[in-house]
Amino acid sequence: MTFHTRTLLTIVTEAVLENDLIALFATRSIRGWTIVAARGNGEHGEKHGNFDANENIQIELIMDTRQAEQLALAVHQQFGAHFALVQWLSEVRVLRGDKF
Numbered sequence: 001m002t003f004h005t006r007t008l009l010t011i012v013t014e015a016v017l018e019n020d021l022i023a024l025f026a027t028r029s030i031r032g033w034t035i036v037a038a039r040g041n042g043e044h045g046e047k048h049g050n051f052d053a054n055e056n057i058q059i060e061l062i063m064d065t066r067q068a069e070q071l072a073l074a075v076h077q078q079f080g081a082h083f084a085l086v087q088w089l090s091e092v093r094v095l096r097g098d099k100f
Contacts, residue, residue, distance in 0.1 A: 007065040007091060011060075
């Protein structure tokens with residue numbers, strides 16, 4: 001089996017941004033992502049217990065490095081000043097490289 005190197009962009013932010021982020025992904029023809037509820041503690045306070053309108057989400061997208069870097073920059077520019085937001089890039093190896 002051959003593994004292919006891709007980049008994982010992870011975004012943790014406020015759930016209120018979910019639809020706006022999905023729209024941004026669509027404008028960039030990004031085909032897939034995973035979104036899960038997230039909680040923890042950081043600069044903008046602790047998120048724990050039952051989720052409500054103030055919950056956080058974690059989004060994971062796998063793509064080529066250039067596309068991941070450009071998307072992370074766009075997310076930061078559009079939402080970073082007004083919302084709790086952290087992003088990071090990780091190198092990952094996938095079996096079906098043509099899907100990303």
